[in-house]
Amino acid sequence: MSQASTEIVRISGHAGTVPGAGLDREFRVCKLVDTTTCIGCKACEVACLEWNGYPFSETTFDNTYQTMPETAWNYWNLIKFNEHEREDGSMMLLMRKDQCMHCADPGCLAACPADAAIVQYANGIVDFQEANCIGCGYCMTGCPFNIPKFSPTARKVFKCTLCNDRVSVGLEPACIKACPTGCLHFGTKSEMKELAEKRASQLRENSGYRDAGVYDPPGVGGTHVIYVLHDAKNPELYGGLPKDPHIPWVVRFWKGPAKWIGNLAMLGGILGVTLHYLRFGPKEVESEKKKNGGQL
Amino acid sequence: MSASHIATSRPTEDRSWGDILRYTFIERVHHWLGALFYIYCLITGLAFWSPYMYWMAALVGGGPTARFWHPWFGLAFALSVGWMYKMWRGDLATTDADRRWSKSINHYIANEDEELPPVGRFNFGQKLFFWLMFYGVILLLISGLGLWFVESIPWSLRWVRYLAVTVHVVAAMATIGAFIIHIYMSVFMEPESFYAMIHGRVSAAWARTFHRLWYEQVTGDKSQK
Numbered sequence: 429m430s431q432a433s434t435e436i437v438r439i440s441g442h443a444g445t446v447p448g449a450g451l452d453r454e455f456r457v458c459k460l461v462d463t464t465t466c467i468g469c470k471a472c473e474v475a476c477l478e479w480n481g482y483p484f485s486e487t488t489f490d491n492t493y494q495t496m497p498e499t500a501w502n503y504w505n506l507i508k509f510n511e512h513e514r515e516d517g518s519m520m521l522l523m524r525k526d527q528c529m530h531c532a533d534p535g536c537l538a539a540c541p542a543d544a545a546i547v548q549y550a551n552g553i554v555d556f557q558e559a560n561c562i563g564c565g566y567c568m569t570g571c572p573f574n575i576p577k578f579s580p581t582a583r584k585v586f587k588c589t590l591c592n593d594r595v596s597v598g599l600e601p602a603c604i605k606a607c608p609t610g611c612l613h614f615g616t617k618s619e620m621k622e623l624a625e626k627r628a629s630q631l632r633e634n635s636g637y638r639d640a641g642v643y644d645p646p647g648v649g650g651t652h653v654i655y656v657l658h659d660a661k662n663p664e665l666y667g668g669l670p671k672d673p674h675i676p677w678v679v680r681f682w683k684g685p686a687k688w689i690g691n692l693a694m695l696g697g698i699l700g701v702t703l704h705y706l707r708f709g710p711k712e713v714e715s716e717k718k719k720n721g722g723q724l
Numbered sequence: 725m726s727a728s729h730i731a732t733s734r735p736t737e738d739r740s741w742g743d744i745l746r747y748t749f750i751e752r753v754h755h756w757l758g759a760l761f762y763i764y765c766l767i768t769g770l771a772f773w774s775p776y777m778y779w780m781a782a783l784v785g786g787g788p789t790a791r792f793w794h795p796w797f798g799l800a801f802a803l804s805v806g807w808m809y810k811m812w813r814g815d816l817a818t819t820d821a822d823r824r825w826s827k828s829i830n831h832y833i834a835n836e837d838e839e840l841p842p843v844g845r846f847n848f849g850q851k852l853f854f855w856l857m858f859y860g861v862i863l864l865l866i867s868g869l870g871l872w873f874v875e876s877i878p879w880s881l882r883w884v885r886y887l888a889v890t891v892h893v894v895a896a897m898a899t900i901g902a903f904i905i906h907i908y909m910s911v912f913m914e915p916e917s918f919y920a921m922i923h924g925r926v927s928a929a930w931a932r933t934f935h936r937l938w939y940e941q942v943t944g945d946k947s948q949k
Contacts, residue, residue, distance in 0.1 A: 562787035
């Protein structure tokens with residue numbers, strides 16, 4: 429890391445401690461979404477559109493407060509609403525800000541065939557490089573969260589960038605900036621994890637949500653967007669958040685062993701016919717065999 | 725032999741390449757159209773298959789261009805295979821002669837063709853190649869639709885996306901295996917069959933050696949058994 433050369437750990441002839449020594453520099457960023465304090469105002473949806481330069485899309489009304497059924501190629505941030513009836517008959521209006529989870533082990537990246545169409549930065553952001561995207565949609569098969577979306581006009585795939593353009597110049601993502609309740613937080617992964625756990629234990633101890641917890645699924649190596657949920661045992665209630673997301677095994681096999689089996693089989697086929705030719709040579713018609721003194 | 729009356733059936737064909745008409749002009753055109761479509765899909769498909777072969781996309785205009793045309797060329801290939809089926813289905817049914825031939829296929833592999841029972845216009849291997857391509861292209865077309873319009877497959881039916889990828893890969897690999905053997909047989913093992921697919925004609929000796937029943941059928945000549 430180039431930044432490491434600016435960090436001093438020992439100083440000659442210096443009385444006292446080294447300023448800044450032992451400082452823990454964490455480069456991994458994280459977005460924390462506390463679903464328990466979200467009011468569903470959709471300011472984050474608007475901020476996302478404004479910053480990324482997309483017009484507000486046509487909404488789909490299906491008797492909920494939700495803007496549309498799922499995120500779109502030009503609508504990367506969507507609050508998912510679910511009216512959930514609890515066992516005691518009381519209602520809960522669950523709201524979850526849906527966007528790219530920025531997995532540590534991204535299925536989109538594993539599935540992508542185009543050189544450098546998807547990159548993962550050291551800070552954890554998984555970003556699509558549209559200039560290199562060929563629009564095949566393999567990422568849509570690889571993603572366990574239904575996030576990448578195909579644009580029929582651009583013939584390329586788009587998704588949340590975690591405001592990489594803002595984060596790289598020291599700003600927080602647009603959605604975080606717009607949140608009026610403070611249910612959205614942005615910081616380092618360890619800070620956000622600590623804050624999330626603190627909030628979850630508060631919910632368990634003070635608010636009667638005994639199953640409150642943090643959603644940071646290990647199946648995809650953890651994510652750089654984490655949730656605090658009232659009911660961490662049933663994440664599906666929050667607009668279909670998968671309980672144990674992982675890269676589909678078909679994609680793992682296709683991009684792993686199948687590739688090598690297929691490549692070896694193709695090479696084996698070419699090698700096989702080459703060896704056959706060297707051993708037996710071309711076929712000869714009868715008259716040539718006669719000429720060569722062979723038996724008919 | 726009575727090659728003279730065969731020649732009169734196609735006076736326009738160039739007889740310097742052989743006495744017997746093996747493939748008509750229409751058959752050759754359809755074969756080479758199919759070859760063009762298949763090879764385009766092969767090059768672009770391999771580019772999508774492995775990062776080590778992604779450079780192949782550059783040969784046909786780059787990744788996005790390859791992604792755009794691959795399904796259309798695939799569709800064209802499927803249509804061309806359908807046309808070949810229409811042209812050749814009468815010659816592609818497995819016969820008793822094929823069953824006898826396939827039992828002694830080891831002689832074919834070892835170039836001991838004089839040991840093989842006589843076969844018709846196509847031998848059993850050629851028929852197998854056609855049927856593998858025929859069923860392969862059906863699978864490729866159906867699974868290919870899933871890859872072509874992946875965004876139209878709803879998230880709740882995402883298993884269709886996974887199935888489409890699997891079927892497409894397996895079917896493609898099967899056709900590639902067959903394709904390698906097809907090129908090897910026609911260009912290297914029996915070069916005269918390659919010329920036949922270009923000029924349309926084969927020598928009587930070639931026809932007698934490799935497709936005796938067909939030779940007898942088209943010439944009416946059974947004297948040179």
